[in-house]
Amino acid sequence: MAVATQLRTPEDLANLREQAATRRESKRMAIAICCGTGCRAQGSMDLVEEFRSRLEAEGLSDVEVRATGCHGFCERGPLVVIYPKEIFYCGVQDTDVADIVDKSIKGDELVESLLFRDPVSKNRFHLEHEVPFYAKQQRIVFRNNGKIDPVVISDYIAVDGYVALAKALTQMTPEAVIDEVEKSGLRGRGGGGFPTGRKWRICHGQPGDQKYIICNGDEGDPGAFMDRSIMEGDPHSVLEGMTIGAYAIGASRAYMYVRAEYPLAVANLEIALEQSRALGLLGEDIFGSGFSFDVEIVRGAGAFVCGEETGLISSIQGDIGSPRQRPPYPAESGLWDKPTNINNVETWANIPVIIDRGADWFASVGTEKSKGTKVFSLVGKVQNTGLVEVPMGTTLREIVYDIGGGILKKRKFKAVQTGGPSGGCIPEAMLDLPVDFEKLRDVGAMMGSGGLIVMDERTCMVDVAKYFLAFLVDESCGKCTPCREGLFQMHAILSRITEGRGREGDIELLQRLAAYVGESSLCQLGGTAPNPVLSTIRYFRDEYEAHIDHKRCPAGVCTSLVNFGIDSEACKGCGLCLKDCPTEAISGEKKAPHRIDETVCVQCGVCYEACPFDAITVE
Amino acid sequence: MIQTKHDQDDTAQWQPRIVAFLCNWCSYAGADLAGMSRLSYPASIKIIRLPCSGKVDPMFVLKSFERGADMVLVSGCHPGDCHYTSGNYHARRKLKAFRELMSFLGVDPRRFKFSWVSAAEGAKWSKLVEEITAEARELGPFRTFPEAAKTEASQ
Amino acid sequence: MSPEASTAQSLAQTAAEMLSQGQVALVIGYAPTEGKRLSPPVFVTTPEEAQRLGFDSRCFGNLSVYLWSPQVRQMGKTAVVVKGCDVRAVNVLLRENVIKREDIVLIGVRCGGVGDLPAHKCTVCDCRDPQGCDVVVGDAVDQPDGAAEGRYSAAEALEEKSLDERREFWQRQLDKCIRCYACRQVCPLCYCKRCIVEKSTPQWVETSAHPRGNLSWNVVRAFHLAGRCVGCGECERVCPMNIPLGAINQKMAKLMEDEYDFRSGMSPEEKAPFTTFSTDDTDEGIL
């Protein structure tokens, strides 16, 4: 949609919103198809095409097809929601389109087979908000995801987009904006949880004409993708937040550091930038306030360490992405040695809401010290995986069981790992912990950017620690000795433990190294890197001891320490294990119990995973 | 015409007149040593002492001949021994050219001698004078220049 | 236009320009004149007079002799027309600090040889193209082939004779000398403020034109030019008594080339053999 004229005043914006809203409302129905990366991978773009051609063929011009951002319930994609009724279809294939159009658009029926069926309760749910996955969520950051087409600015404006910007620029002083943000209690969503308002105030107070804003879109935690979803599905909210922040701080330039692995996010952001510039929402003298601002996208090469502020800055500057010693903090001397304010995507996306609806409203959500919501990417051994946005203070149990639907295969919950690779593992005993920054830190984990990995009884915690450490060893920039050498050696120790060569005193050595790496490292990558080891030792020391003292992996994961056998009672002779065994160590007739030849078995564990009857035994 | 009293053409008696230019530091000292060593040598030689063989101007040689010398000897330090570092080298170069020039103009080069005699070479000096005197005697009186002095212009 | 005419035109034009632009106060050149045995020197101070300048095979004179004349020096910066061989004399004058390069302008003229039968020096000339001049005029000329071979032919012819023959020859020749000193006056390198002949206390060289004085004079003259004479041949040319002075000069030049690999006047920077020495000089003939 081409917008010819620039928005010079809030009234212009209001007019445009009026038009957009009217146009939206003029449609009888809207089909919102999730076009987040997950659903796209499952063919959602084909769905969009199919719906459009079908509707055209049927002459249904009063039905709008919206290619929206991620709806969060990626487990069940592609997702289609039909408004205004909010009919929620999941796992939709293009072959289903005709059926949907016939039944739910033209008619008033439901396509039963596409409705969500709760795997626990086996209930079917018709409407989106009824789905348990969504039911306990509160969507502030994700307020527009699934509702608007991210590449259509008028969609964003129609849902009150840029109202907050207009308000800030025309009705508030920068100080007032900072006051408001500070009052809201918003804390940085990138992991550290530093109060955003205070951060802005520091940068605002720095001398110098040139200041910079950076949006950290380098979402490096494995398994986390909430920032991606926001950038893909609601880029304008991020831009609006940044613009407000820039106004408050006194910056005129901003960089959006997005990892290159997010091509869709980059594409949508670029479109959004162009649209904003065309409307005068970016550029010179925005809303006639005299405030000028523009944003440039920088694509990062996907180094975890570039999520660290100083590493990110040096990456933007074209240097190797290595952090540097702080102080000076970026707020004092950041990008090109100028005062620089860095916030994470999710943080920026919170800003327009706070300005629009007020700090008090925002502060009413969450706990005493942690306000608002937090988006988690819920993954691991749970029924429902995907992005969940819950108010601060929601317990882990609520997230894992109520939203996540509990552990898969009815296995036993063992731990939930939060905060990305340098987070910690929280045992079952602490499942009722309300998640906020302080609580997580107290139990040796951390909020991080919001990863939540659920582990079941078949997870070896030593192996988990080793896994995360391996990631960190890889992702360490290698600049400082503790992080580079310490993590390497810790990983080496963990490896030998998992390989059955653990020694007396290894746990203590690990603890010493962990303490050393934690306190001596240059940046927080190293500072937090020992967390997986420390927290697993703290809560699962017995597993370590089993590995070291008894050369045994209780979870049966550490292949060097296990011998697989087949429980002839349980074995039904289905042959799945035999089929999957890479070394042909398993033999047996169909329908008769199989046998593992220990001399050939390489302890890969494929059979253990493959057996539907849990007939594979671990010694 | 006034007769030259010393010019006797009787070769038996005739003593050639040899003008010698000696450097002060080597050859003159060498001649002195010869004397101190009681080495005899012919009295035909008329020694003119100069600071250095490098001080010998070709004009001196020419003038000596004009004044009736039958032979002219220039003697200096051996190469490298010059009291003045290089005077004998300069002399060697100039006097060679001078001898060539004289020879070219028809003056017998045997009448112009050049030698290196060091302060220690008293014997050499003595022997040298013996030899060149004998040679001068053999060459006979050098008439070119004295004759010229007596001749009117021939135009 | 004949080559001579075009050269004359170039000379006249060059001189006129230099004079009119004030680069020089005086141009010394040749004024070829009908019916004369040689083209006499001409001293041009105005652009109009420059028309008199020319060049032909009668331009024997080595005009560099005028460069150190007090009268010429008084007139100011001087340009002089020089043949390639004359440049050698200029080089010696420069080397001996007689003139300063910045005080003179050299107008080189390419010369195909002077004299009806080209003079001997012209048949062995290896510098017809003047080097180191400020301006060079005239058409390109060829160097004679094998110039080096006959360079010292006059001296060599005499060297072949016996000592007695040479003595007889030179006695006869030098007897003719009338001590007019034309040889000295025409020599560009005889610039002494006081010639040794003019020194009377003591009078090293007798001024009488008797054989003794004549030999003395000619020996001195030749020796003072040894290692310096550039073989321009002017002394021999102007000798009213036709004494073959060139042969003596050749003899010394030959010695310098043979012994010291030195030819005078090839550059203004050279060091004359008699101002230096080598420890390796021959000891031949030294007792």
Added chain:
Amino acid sequence: MPTNKLYEGVSDWLQSAVETLSAAGMTVIAPTQGEPGVVNLTRVTSAEAIAERYDNTLLPLKGQFFPITETLLEFERCEDGDVEIQTEPLPAPDEVIVLGCRPCDAAAMGTMDKVFQWDYDDVRYRARRDRATLVAFACTTPSPECFCTSVGGSPHGDEGSDVLVFGLGGDDSGGRVLLKVNTDKGRQFIDRLGDRVRPASEGVQPPSPPELARRFDTDAVKAWLDEGFDSDFWQQMALSCLGCGACSFLCPTCHCFDIVDEATWNRGQRRRNWDCCSFSLFTLHASGHNPRPEQFSRCRQRIMHKFKYFPERFGRIACVGCGRCIRACAAGRSLAEVLTEVDARQKG
């Protein structure tokens, strides 16, 4: 007594003359060719050596009477400290016949005579001069440098010669000549030749002299010189002069000399040598002062002397137009041209 009587000489008169005169103990001086193209006056004993075709001798006649160098006296320091002086005996006891100088050189003797027999009677000059008879050969082909007609002479001028000999020219002349007797000495000379000459037939006239245009007027020259001492003409005209003595030494009328002592330790000679006013040393005082310090002043002197001072003192100019100075000049300078220029300046 008429002296301008004409005689005719037969074809071998010259040969006969040399023989006869030599036999009579006289010294015969005649032009001979030494080196190619060079003719000079030397003593001959046979007419064969006498050069026939030549413009003029290289050296002028004056050297016969005023040698280029001559010993005036000898001195010796005696052992007692006294100096013994012995005057050189007077030269040339023989009678000398100069057989074949050019009329200009003979005319030049007039100038020389004036100088050497003026307030001081130069006995050495007079001794030679008195005993010499000058037989001049008239010019037939003046050289391009000759300008005798401009200075009052002529290729056939008889001034200064005792006898003037004209070649009779033509293929049928058979070497016969016409001898014109100018003086008593000339008559004596004719007498000595006996039958080889006889009085010329009546009506025989000497051939007319060859054409030689007058180039300047000596009166006009003198008139300009009288006023022109300070003219800047001199500086300009003298620029090319190198200051050698070739012109003077070859000039038949230049007569300046220098007296030098040449000595050894205890004896020596006093000599008189030709000198030249072109030399810078010529007027150099012992004090170091030189009244003619620059070359132009010396060039001017030479011309002034010949065409102004000498005529003023002796009533004749000191130039006979022989052209030797022009031929000898190293710088191609020409006295005739200079005088022509002076003449032109005088005449405006």
Added chain:
Amino acid sequence: MINLTIDNQQIEAEEGKTLLAAATLAGIDIPTLCYHPAVPSAGACRICVVEITGGGQPGLVPACAYPVQEGLEIQTESERVVASRRMTLALMLARSPGATIIQEMAQEYGAEPVPMDKGDDDCIMCGLCVRVCQDVIGQSAVCFEGRGHERKITTPYDKQSEVCLGCGACAFICPTGAIDPADYCPHPLETIPNDFNCGLDTRTPIHIPFPQAVPNKPLIDRENCIHFITGGCEACKQICPADAIDFDMTDEYVTEKVGAIVVATGYELFNPDVYAEYGYGRYPDVVTSIEFERMVSASGPTTGELVRPSTGKPPKTVVFLQCIGSRREQGGLPYCSKICCMYTAKHAILYKHKVHDGQAFVFYMDVRSGGKNYEQFVRRVIKEQMATYLRGRVAKIFPSDGKLIVRGADTLSGTQVEIAAEMVVLAPAMVPAAGIRNLAQTLRIGYDEHGFLLEAHPKLRPVETNTAGVFLAGACHSPKDIPDSVAQASAAASKVLGLISHQTLTREPTIGIVDEETCNACFECEGACAYGAIGPKELKDRKGEVTAVVAYINEGLCQGCGACAVTCRSKSIEVQGYRDDQLFAAINATGR
């Protein structure tokens, strides 16, 4: 100014300074590895961590990169700090067990190489090389590649760097010596032999020529300096705290007017490699006496440890060879070099002090020990069996089984000897310093066929030369030992003092005088003058304007030889006492 407490010590520091700088200023030592004052701090190695115990967020911070803050309380050797450093060193030791500096520091902190994975990489990733190249040299020819433990130092894309100047700053700054620029540099810096140590070790382009140099200041060797070769680098300029580096400084000719010159150019050694039989230059264990001298010197290349160049182990048998080139009419030098007998005796003693069980042999022609106590000294060496003296010459030296077989004659016993030596020390002849002939010609003084300068008279004027005001001291004159050189130098000095202590100079009157009237100023006399006594002189008129330039003879320098007078064609120079008229009269008198 900022006030803080370091190790309970109140310290004032300038704002912006690091804790390290503040501590260093206060005399508190904090160990560093990745820190170098020349380059920006990285805070990478963490060896310099100190503990903030108050006044700020408590914890460990790197002193090299942490700025001083008001009220900070710092402990530099707290238990926590030491534990951290110990672990850092343990980790470094695990990675780079071969790095000396790490071994030493680990020892100091008692860091045990914990039983971990061991590497063999000397590089400790301090990044000084990268920083020095980028920030000091300005080239970025070396860089990091990779991340984490895979991180390594390399050239961009592992290719030979085009921008590398070959300056070697990286290798220089590397604390562990892990860098060999030749590995990656397109034009590696030639190693510069240290001349003072006879090339036995190397030096950098900036160096102090020798330990006792006066002034004891470094100089830049332009020929080898990267800045002068490439125009880049300038590392020294950036790090010099005194701002003393000046690249525009050039060698300059200093012109001084002096009253006297003492020539003391010393000697060099005859190059013994002309004697192929001794194998000098081919066999590393054949060394010259001066090389031996440097080897046993505490300031030498091995800091006084005597080792065989071939093996680095002390030589158990050393053979000293005398008269190498000396006293050798054919193919050598005829004179005795005078000092070798004595220094060889000294070397024998030094050798025994260094290698107690070693055996020394000396092959000699004659032992010349004339001099006070010299003979006693040599006797002592022989009597105390510090060396076995063998009279005779060595015919051949050849290697065999890692040793050098020295085959020679013992003429006293009349037998052929063979010694299996581990080191052979040659005593080459003393020769004058190179360039002495040029110097002599410049000073116009004489020299002999070997280049030794000539004294004016061997007995009566032994320290003077024939050029007035030029004196000799030491081995430039003839082979001399130190006492003789000192004696001659003292004599020369007193001669100089005698010369210059007077207001006027008295000299013989026989000098040249120029006739300024007739001088042509051709200056050919200048070339003939052996003393440089002739120069130009301006003649001025009463107004002070220069009317002419003529030659002038300096009466102080002129020796009256008369060479100038002969060269002067216009006879404008007379030598007093040998004036032309005097000589003319003398020549005239010969014709009496």
